[in-house]
Amino acid sequence: MGHIQLPAATYATGSYASMPxxxxxLWPSETLILTGLRDWLDAVRQGESPLPRLRRLMTGPGIPDAALSVDHLLRVIARSARWQVDIRCARCPYLSRDEQRLLCAAAEAQAGLSARARATLQSGLLPRQGAEFALASLEGLGRLMRSAGLILPRRFAGQGADQPAWL
Incomplete structure (x- = not known):
């Protein structure tokens, strides 16, 4: 994994860093979520229950219950997404636009900015009702991650903006 700087001021001041x-x-907290998303999809594609994989992944940082939040989030997305969501395979070194949106929404939810997280989810990804259900999962995931010291950085998608480009 590459060198990761954790600029405390980015989170504390409410300013945004650019989305990688x-x-x-990615920060380790973001990598954990992204790995969970990708593992979930891989398990489903192989006809397996994704919960055992997610539980193993989330047990490492001490938050095995986060597996349920990730599972619920992706089930909501699978049922209500406006398009086929681009979640990449585990070996892909790059993030899709949809993965970036989900990471951004997770960070906003963890920071207590539910309206921004909902807007990020609704910006083409989910309808209003789907975003509401997904938001509950992201808020729960955010609380569990925070309890383990896993803070998600707030980011934006473009240069020079003071909020996510998709809001």
Missing amino acids: QAMAD
């Missing part, structure tokens, strides 16, 4: 395009540039 490569998985190697």
